[in-house]
Amino acid sequence: MNHYTQMQLFKSDFLNCEAQNASPSEEEFICKSLSDFEIIKRYDMVVIDQSLTLTRNQNKSYLALINITFTYKGAKSPQAIRTEVEQEIVGFARLKKNYGKVLIRPETIEDKIVELFDHADIDFSEEPDFSKKYYVFASDEVCFRKNVTPSFLQAIAKQDFFEIEILGELLLIKVSQVYTPEVGKAISECILQINNGFH
DSSP: HHHHHHHHHHHHTOOSSEEEEEOOOHHHHHHHHHHHHHHTTSSSEEEEEEEEEETTTEEEEEEEEEEEEEEOOSSSSSOOEEEEEEEEEEEEEEEOOOEEEEEEEEOOOHHHHHHTTOSSSSOOTHHHHHHHHHHESSSSHEEEHHOOOOHHHHHHHHSSEEEEEEEEEEEEEOOOOOOOOHHHHHHHHHHHHTTTOOO
């Protein structure tokens, strides 16, 4: 089954929102905005293959199937440089509040060790499921704590593999995995809950 067919079938799964192909102007907006995110800049090249607009409560969120090109050196032979192309799916939304610059990613053992000496990670005692899964850095912790809601954190905590970057009012969710409908569904459910009119 090709990716186009997968995305079309995937689109039919949205029973609680309107899903349609993004318009050319929406796709241009997504493309321009993506280039500002650090988690996208780490790739050599990113091209949007297909994109969907998801509308709920008159709020628009987007899913984009992207072709990413990246280069890496072999562990055993650093001179061996390889270039790979993969397809991933990302979620994108314009939020109702300005969160500043925020990075949310799965917490690692290394993060937990560093946390013993340097308390850069932002934890939420009222949302322990979220805090035990994710490392959070915000350029303005006061702004982030003031604007974030429990349902925002709960939407993310349902999974443990999201990478999320927020630049002011723009939010990007991605997963460092090759596209599958299951990954796409997880991202879409999260972005719809985050962008349902309350954030």
